[in-house]
């Protein structure tokens with residue numbers, strides 16, 4: 001499964017992006033959503049409701065993929081914890097958790113750290 005972003009322009013608005021190079025005369029072009037109707041040069045979708053509906057379908061797909069990945073992470077994490085406990089160790093490994101919190105914080109800031117704490121709670125229970 002791939003979570004790679006469809007949009008390589010760095011645009012995070014969810015709005016279609018058109019460039020003068022692709023559309024020099026400003027005529028309507030297909031939107032980034034593909035099925036959300038034409039967009040215009042300004043980047044304002046001609047049919048915002050169609051765009052919103054189409055992009056929500058994609059958000060639902062992304063959420064389903066994320067939930068699947070979280071469930072897989074829980075399974076893998078449990079395997080590690082059980083192996084460690086089975087060989088006389090502890091469930092929690094604080095140094096490893098600090099690395100994970102740093103990774104998420106570096107990528108996404110404070111909310112990223114909070115998200116990582118939630119992930120860790122899901123994976124190993126309350127510390």
Ligand SMILES: C=C(O[C@@H]1C=C(C(=O)O)C=C[C@H]1O)C(=O)O
Nearest residue numbers: 077080091092093096097123124
């Ligand atoms: C999975 C592990 O065990 C625990 C769970 C972790 C996790 O879900 O990422 C991280 C550290 C440990 O507290 C591990 O040590 O890697």
